[in-house]
Amino acid sequence: MAKLTIPAQELMYSGHAACPGCAAALAMRLVLKGLGPRTVVSIPACCWTVIATPYPTNALGVSVFDNPIESTGASLSGLRAAADALGYKDFHVVGFAGDGGTADIGLQALSGMLERRTNAIYVMYDNEGYMNTGVQRSGATPQGAWTTTTPVEGTSRGKPEAKKDIMGLVLAHRPTYAATLNPAFPEDFVRKVEKARDLTGSRFLHVFTPCPPGWKYSSEESIKLGRLATDSGIFPLFEAENGKVRITRKGGALKPVDEYIHAQGRFRHFTPEDIQAFQAEVRLAWERLLRLEKESL
Ligand SMILES: Cc1ncc(C[n+]2csc(CCOP(=O)(O)OP(=O)(O)O)c2C)c(N)n1
Numbered sequence: 482m483a484k485l486t487i488p489a490q491e492l493m494y495s496g497h498a499a500c501p502g503c504a505a506a507l508a509m510r511l512v513l514k515g516l517g518p519r520t521v522v523s524i525p526a527c528c529w530t531v532i533a534t535p536y537p538t539n540a541l542g543v544s545v546f547d548n549p550i551e552s553t554g555a556s557l558s559g560l561r562a563a564a565d566a567l568g569y570k571d572f573h574v575v576g577f578a579g580d581g582g583t584a585d586i587g588l589q590a591l592s593g594m595l596e597r598r599t600n601a602i603y604v605m606y607d608n609e610g611y612m613n614t615g616v617q618r619s620g621a622t623p624q625g626a627w628t629t630t631t632p633v634e635g636t637s638r639g640k641p642e643a644k645k646d647i648m649g650l651v652l653a654h655r656p657t658y659a660a661t662l663n664p665a666f667p668e669d670f671v672r673k674v675e676k677a678r679d680l681t682g683s684r685f686l687h688v689f690t691p692c693p694p695g696w697k698y699s700s701e702e703s704i705k706l707g708r709l710a711t712d713s714g715i716f717p718l719f720e721a722e723n724g725k726v727r728i729t730r731k732g733g734a735l736k737p738v739d740e741y742i743h744a745q746g747r748f749r750h751f752t753p754e755d756i757q758a759f760q761a762e763v764r765l766a767w768e769r770l771l772r773l774e775k776e777s778l
Pocket of ligand 1: 578583613
């Protein structure tokens with residue numbers, strides 16, 4: 482029988498303010514299991530500020546620092562300098578930010594932190610939109626998806642533009658470690674957090690976090706959607722250590738994207754042609770990743 486490797490320690494308390502089925506809540510729980518209590522988490526404006534710290538409560542068993550939405554990367558550089566000045570040893574400085582606060586509004590601060598080689602872990606939880614403020618589109622929203630700012634009415638048929646290649650942007654900085662994680666695969670998830678924990682330098686974790694109210698599906702389906710996303714090649718699991726790319730889950734032939742698309746209200750308007758176009762993009766991106774794995778040094 483397989484041996485479960487997920488630490489029993491809980492550093493996220495029950496009674497937090499996340500929606501039922503929130504995969505971003507599960508992501509935080511697993512991240513803290515992997516890192517342990519000697520951690521400070523810097524959280525910008527996003528769902529997680531509401532989940533963790535509605536005054537005067539705190540759902541986490543570690544220190545929390547609230548930072549402005551655009552400055553998580555800068556906050557991590559400052560917190561690391563402070564921890565070093567205080568002589569803290571074996572202390573993890575962690576950012577936990579949404580896709581909007583990372584790939585759009587906070588991209589400059591993230592780039593600065595990666596370029597400075599700040600000794601910290603940046604976690605981007607990707608619910609593919611600005612969810613906390615009412616499901617607006619972000620650079621990470623997939624092409625064609627409904628959001629409140631990319632409606633499906635009149636001539637508008639969801640988001641016209643493609644999802645930003647966030648890992649591509651991060652890998653261009655050649656960080657010590659970067660990986661994609663999915664709470665639907667908790668063993669792979671925790672192994673990557675522990676690997677990031679044990680390295681020094683800038684580390685970036687891109688976490689796939691389905692969002693029931695934003696993606697319009699029922700809350701008990703988050704894990705099923707997570708598994709479908711990876712097994713269809715929509716959110717492949719891979720890691721890059723000093724630029725060397727390795728795909729960490731290759732389950733044979735990819736599943737067609739249809740089941741993933743049909744399970745969510747944000748894609749309800751998709752025609753068979755839309756699904757075909759979505760499928761073609763996924764296949765191209767998967768082939769690019771296979772090439773990257775083969776060619777990376
Ligand atoms: C400079 C600035 N602009 C806008 C906001 C309003 N705001 C607060 S949370 C949020 C959404 C953030 O989206 P994301 O980072 O994707 O996290 P999520 O809400 O999805 O968890 C926005 C736009 C803000 N706090 N500061």
